[in-house]
Amino acid sequence: MARIVRAMLSPDSGLEIRDRMWLKITIPNAFIGADVVDWILQHVAGVADRRDARKYASHMLKAGFIRHTVNKITFSEQCYYVAGELCADMAALRLRSADQDSLASDTLAPLPNPNMMGPGYMPYAGSYGYQPIPFKYSSCVTSEHTIYG
Numbered sequence: 634m635a636r637i638v639r640a641m642l643s644p645d646s647g648l649e650i651r652d653r654m655w656l657k658i659t660i661p662n663a664f665i666g667a668d669v670v671d672w673i674l675q676h677v678a679g680v681a682d683r684r685d686a687r688k689y690a691s692h693m694l695k696a697g698f699i700r701h702t703v704n705k706i707t708f709s710e711q712c713y714y715v716a717g718e719l720c721a722d723m724a725a726l727r728l729r730s731a732d733q734d735s736l737a738s739d740t741l742a743p744l745p746n747p748n749m750m751g752p753g754y755m756p757y758a759g760s761y762g763y764q765p766i767p768f769k770y771s772s773c774v775t776s777e778h779t780i781y782g
Contacts, residue, residue: 635698637676638699641669648672649664649668650664651663653665653713655702655713660713663715664715666690666708666709666711666712667710667711670683670686670690671686673686673690687708687710690708691707694706694707694708694717698716699714700715701714702714702715
C-alpha cells in the first residue's frame with residue numbers, strides 16, 4: 634500500500650493535488666476523494682470496480698496514508714484529503730547506498746565489556762540511592778473525637 638500511495642502522491646501521477654478552498658479556508662496540497670477513487674481504479678491492479686476502489690481508499694485513510702482535512706475517520710468521495718503524517722515521514726526516508734560503511738553510520742555506542750560485569754550485576758535493579766521513609770507507628774489511643782468516630 635505504501636508504494637501505491639507514494640506513486641499516487643508523486644507530482645506526475647495524474648492525481649490533481651492543489652490548494653483548495655473550503656468555507657473560505659485554503660487547504661494546501663489537497664485532493665478530492667472522487668479523484669482518489671478514479672486514480673485507484675485506473676492504476677491499481679486487482680481493483681475490479683468503483684466499490685473496490687472506495688474500499689481501498691478507505692483502508693488508506695484508516696492506515697494513515699491519507700488524512701481527511703477535518704479528521705473524519707470515514708472515507709467520502711465528496712471530501713478533501715491531504716497526505717497523512719505517515720506519508721510525510723515516509724517521503725523523507727532514503728535508502729543507503731551500497732558503498733556506505735555501516736559502522737560509520739552507527740549511532741549507538743559500543744556495548745560494555747561483559748567481563749566487567751559480574752554474575753549478579755544489575756545496573757537498573759532499583760536499589761541505587763534507595764532510602765526508606767522514616768515512619769513512627771504509635772499505639773497510643775486518644776480520647777479526642779474525630780469525624781471518623
